[in-house]
Amino acid sequence: MAADPERDSGRRGPAAGEPDWLGLWPLDPGVTFLNHGSFGACPRAVLAEQTRWREAMETDPVRFLYRDLEGRLDAARAALGRFVGAEADDLAFVTNATTGVNTVLQSLDFAPGDELLVTDHSYNACRNAVERVAARSGVRVVVARVPFPLASPEAVVASVLDAVTPRTRLALVDHVTSPTGLVWPIECVVRELAARGVETLVDGAHAAGMLPLDLTALGAAYYTANCHKWICAPKGSGFLHVRRDRQGMIRPLVVSHGANSPRTERSRFRLEFDWMGTGDPTAYLAVPVAIAYMGGLLAGGWPALMARNRETALAARRQLGQALGVPAPAPDSMIGSLASLPLPEALGDPALLQRALFDRFGIEALAFAWPSPAVRILRVSAQLYNAPGDFARLAAVIRSLAG
Numbered sequence: 001m002a003a004d005p006e007r008d009s010g011r012r013g014p015a016a017g018e019p020d021w022l023g024l025w026p027l028d029p030g031v032t033f034l035n036h037g038s039f040g041a042c043p044r045a046v047l048a049e050q051t052r053w054r055e056a057m058e059t060d061p062v063r064f065l066y067r068d069l070e071g072r073l074d075a076a077r078a079a080l081g082r083f084v085g086a087e088a089d090d091l092a093f094v095t096n097a098t099t100g101v102n103t104v105l106q107s108l109d110f111a112p113g114d115e116l117l118v119t120d121h122s123y124n125a126c127r128n129a130v131e132r133v134a135a136r137s138g139v140r141v142v143v144a145r146v147p148f149p150l151a152s153p154e155a156v157v158a159s160v161l162d163a164v165t166p167r168t169r170l171a172l173v174d175h176v177t178s179p180t181g182l183v184w185p186i187e188c189v190v191r192e193l194a195a196r197g198v199e200t201l202v203d204g205a206h207a208a209g210m211l212p213l214d215l216t217a218l219g220a221a222y223y224t225a226n227c228h229k230w231i232c233a234p235k236g237s238g239f240l241h242v243r244r245d246r247q248g249m250i251r252p253l254v255v256s257h258g259a260n261s262p263r264t265e266r267s268r269f270r271l272e273f274d275w276m277g278t279g280d281p282t283a284y285l286a287v288p289v290a291i292a293y294m295g296g297l298l299a300g301g302w303p304a305l306m307a308r309n310r311e312t313a314l315a316a317r318r319q320l321g322q323a324l325g326v327p328a329p330a331p332d333s334m335i336g337s338l339a340s341l342p343l344p345e346a347l348g349d350p351a352l353l354q355r356a357l358f359d360r361f362g363i364e365a366l367a368f369a370w371p372s373p374a375v376r377i378l379r380v381s382a383q384l385y386n387a388p389g390d391f392a393r394l395a396a397v398i399r400s401l402a403g
Contacts, residue, residue, distance in 0.1 A: 021297075022385040031358075032390050034316075034365045036381035037181070037206060037338050040229040042290075049289040050234045053282035065278065072285055073274050079288035080227070080239060083302075085214030090247070092240045092273035093284040097205035099253065100224025100240035101126045101172065104201050105133045107250045110169060112138030117163055117171040117198070119144045120371050123178045126203055130172060142168070149329030149342075153185040161192055168198045175225075176206035179370040181313075181338030181379055182330055183211065190220045199246075206230060208239075209294070210306060210336040215241045222246065228283070230309075230337060230383075233290035237283040242269065252276050297384060305384060309337040312382035316391035317341065320378065323395035324402070337383065343367065343376035346402050350376045353401070361397050 024043045027033050033041070057064040074088065081088040094100045110116070116130050116139055134141045144163035146156055160173065171193050175186045190200045199221040207213060209230025215223050223241040227233035242250050247269040251259075258271035298304040314332055317339035321328055326342055347353050350367035357363040366379040378398075380391065 018387075022387070024297075025385050027385065030362055032361075032363045032393060034363065034380045034386065034390060034394060036383040037178075037229065037379065038366060038381075039235065040226070040232060041383065041385070042228070042232055042234050043293060045293050046232060046234065046286055046290045050282045050286040053285045054280070057280075057282065065281075069281060070274060073281065076285050076287050079291060083213075083231075083291050084208060084225075084239075084241070085216055085218075086241050087216065087244075089267065089270060090215075090241055090244060092242070092252070092269070093281075094224065094238045094240050094273075095236045095283075096228070096238040097203055097224045097226050098123070098125045098129070100222075100238060101201065101203060102129045103240055103253055104222045104224070104242075104250060105129050106253060108170065110134075110137040110139045113167060114139045114169045115142050115165060115167040116140070117142050117144060117160070117168050117173075119146050119160065119173065121146055121148070121174055121177040121180055121182075122172060123174070123203060123205065126172060139169075140167075148180050148182075149327075150182075152331060153188075153334060156182075156184050157188050157192060160189055161196070164193065164196050164198060168196075170201055171198050172201045172203060175202050175204040175223075176210060176336055176338065178205065179340065179368070179377060179379070180330075181336075181340040182334045183336045184334075186220075187218060190218060194219070205238075206336070206338065209302075210309070210338075212303070212306070219243070222250075227287050227290065231287065231290050232294050232383075233287045234283040236280075237287055240273075306337075308384065309382045310335060312386060312391075313337050313339045313380070316380050316382060316394075319391050319395040320380070320398065323399040324378075338379060338381055340377050340379040343378050344402060345376075347376070347398070350378075353378075356401070357394075357397065361393075363394055363397065365394060 025041050026044055027041055077088040077091045081091055116134055118127055118130055120143055130141055142163050144160045146159040173189055174184060176183050186202060193200050201222040202220045204223055204225035206229055208225040221243050225239060227237040228235045252273050254276040256276045258275055261271045295302040313335055317328060320341050324341055324344060343350060350369055354367040357365055368377055370377050
């Protein structure tokens, strides 16, 4: 593709006195990268840790995978458990949150007439998993319509509870919504559903590393999240947390040696999830270093990092709202490190807009239609490597494109 004269070098430098955080990531410095939320981005130091594990594995794969891996996974889960407020033995590593959702859905037995509750903010891949299980089992999928824009977190709770019936068996609810980038009042949702006899599967894909977590206190039957997004671990690292009383019924998607192991010193849950056949476990093993590394970048540790990313996202939402001429679609209290805004019709097809932002201006941001082709959304992410001028530049471009 020929160079476009409207495209410049993309990324602006750090503000005076600020470290060059971008240099810690192998991101293209010619791209203004505002879409950390889609796939995350792994710092060089964490990638180097994964490489060290891979090199160790290949020096003697039998020793690494057969003799040493179990203890190393135990150590990695212990570090993860401390970070998310969970007992290590209640955690299982999975490749991503979508895998965690599928694992729970495929493990549970449903009968015709049962209802599975989702919301219209549910992540499409996870919604597809629900639909597949429902079609196979004769289950009805009930969709709670949560407004966007919305006035308060209470609107989320009310919308979800209004969709509960005596037939509701399980609710799939987001902690941080993917399309709208909103932090939902998950503690209240889980508590109110439990009071109605409904267990909750929480899709926390974005929550780990964006928000402080205490999964034991939350008490959801199932909680799954990614480590490759806001923890900045390597791709292919996620986890599934299963409450102790539910572990006997949850099986991995791949049944392997643990299913009939004679060992008794470890739970069946542990034996099955820790070995599902030969694979590359190094993304899991790098999670403790990712937690420690990201938590060490600012003087205030993880709380300071989460607060900074949130402040950046809020500032970005204000700038973009002014450029688009739209008010904030939800209270500031519902924003973490993601921000979504409705796009005016003048900007046209969101897929073409996203392509134009990248091809013409070197800006990586997410634009899409949700929940119908008539509604268009712009979503941006805020991570430490984003410089102060990144979102101002996007706002200026959006303003110029809108005419």
